[in-house]
Amino acid sequence: MENTMTKSILKNKCLIIDGTRAFMMVWLGQMISFIGSGLTSFALGVWVFQKTGDITQYALISMFFILPGVLLGPLAGTLVDRWDRRTTMFISDLGTGLSTLSIAVVYLLGGLQVWYIYVAVFLSGAFGSLRMPSMQAAMTMMIPKKSLGRTSGLMEIVQIGQFLIAPIVAGGLMESIGLAGIVMIDFSTFLIAISILLFIHIPRATVTAEGCAGQGTVLQEAVYGWKYIKARPGLAALMVLFAFTNFTTEMTVVLFTPLILSFASTAKLGLAMSLCSSGFLVGGLLMSIWGGPKRRVPLMMILMILLGVFSTMIGLRASVGLIVVSGFLATLTVPIISSSNQVIWQKKVAVDVQGRVFAIRRTITLATPLVTYAIAGPLSDLVFEPLMTVNGALAGSFGQVLGMGPGRGIGLLFVCMGLLTTLVTAIGCLSPRLRKVEEELPDAVITQSAQVKIEKKLPSLLPARSPRNKIVYAKCHDLKPPLPELLSRD
DSSP, X not given: OHHHHHHHHHTSGGGOBOHHHHHHHHHHHHHHHHHHHHHHHHHHHHHHHHHHOOHHHHHHHHHHHHHHXXXXXXXXXXXXXXXXXXXXXHHHHHHHHHHHHHHHHHHHTTOOOHHHHHHHHHHHHHHHTTHHHHHHHHHHHHSOGGGHHHHHHHHHHHHHHHHHTHHHHHHHHHHHTHHHHHHHHHHHHHHHHHHHHTTBOOOOOOOOHHHHHTOSSHHHHHHHHHHHHHTXXXXXXXXXXXXXXXXXXXXXXXHHHHHHHTTSOHHHHHHHXXXXXXXXXXXXXXXXXXXXXXXXXHHHHHHHHHHHHHHHHHTTSSOHHHHHHHHHHHHHHHHHHHHHHHHHHHHHSOGGGHHHHHHHHHHHHHHHHHHHHHHHHHIIIIIXXXXXXXXXXXXXXXXXXXXXXXXXXXXXXXXXXXXXXXXXXXXXXXXXXXXXXXXHSOOOOOOHHHHHHHHHHOTTOBOOSSTTOOSOBOOGGGOOSOHHHHHHOO
């Protein structure tokens, strides 16, 4: 597919863009595409809720989109490592775009039903499960190691666009052009992202000893991603910590809307959501300029504790002002935490297994929201809200501090989730493997100068697998001694 896709372009090599410029073009295309996806996500939610009036059917849209990432994540990671990463991104964008376009077609034909939206969203999520692992793994090959922190900040901004910009735009477009029009705009954004991929070059990952060890059947390679993490306790501890904190923070995200609506209008809800979400943008911009410190784990630990504190503050009072200030500070920390975590994984994981490893990590990350979606409603309605009524069991204790009545049970749940985030992070600080993961694990990113050194020292290296590939590949059985030992020799 790759040869067909670029055959005419390769005749004129000046049209091929690589390195940092190529990444920035991909970043721009994905930014536009993510905003388009956000438009469709908002429009579908409004259409389903207006048609059914059922919150459960509305929430199932998110579940069917996330579910493929959990079920197919390991397989997607294997394909990212097996295939050319640009081709993988092309397939992901094209498949996701066509799945979305089918909704508009069925809608215009007058046969759109809620069940078909679930099917289309599931297919879109399946193709989309290739997108982030392939883009993150490609970024490692395109960007100098010293710039990974700043580019990770830019990656956070890509995902923020669909939550900060799309809802505002989609709200107005829904009245004028309707669901079909919004979906067509979304499809056009996929075409933009795909077109950009035709003109950029993403190097293939260098073959490493770790990659050779993970070769086998598709199933064996998918499992290898988990084995790779398990064999590195520092990375495993980091993944577990983020899985727990993702559960607690996602609980606050799910319950943010009912918390505000328990005492304020929908207009104030929209204002609060926009102001709180702006923290994501500020944090992403800060990381894209700063890049983060040399040692990232201490910064992450401090900010995760602060995230827990700010989440706790959101639940203290039924006050839009307090919620906005606390929510802004909480969301400000998230892009810095997330991008710092991403840089650690990009530096410490061998480039030719990053697809598998990143997909396993993403699978665990996406699994926790599914648990949250399942228990957030019952936990709030059946447990915490009754406890905080005027005659509730906690009215005389926590009720004196947080207040009593509608929404105060959700406020208590925010406090609990914030404190739990702080506690889990503090426990994580006790793990020496987690604290020292940056020192104990050597960097796995191989620079271009190291590539040249490998080529000179290994006469058995093979030429590039494609005419335009600048990276040299070695037969796995010839890759002895391991690369770290080879590169350390004079």
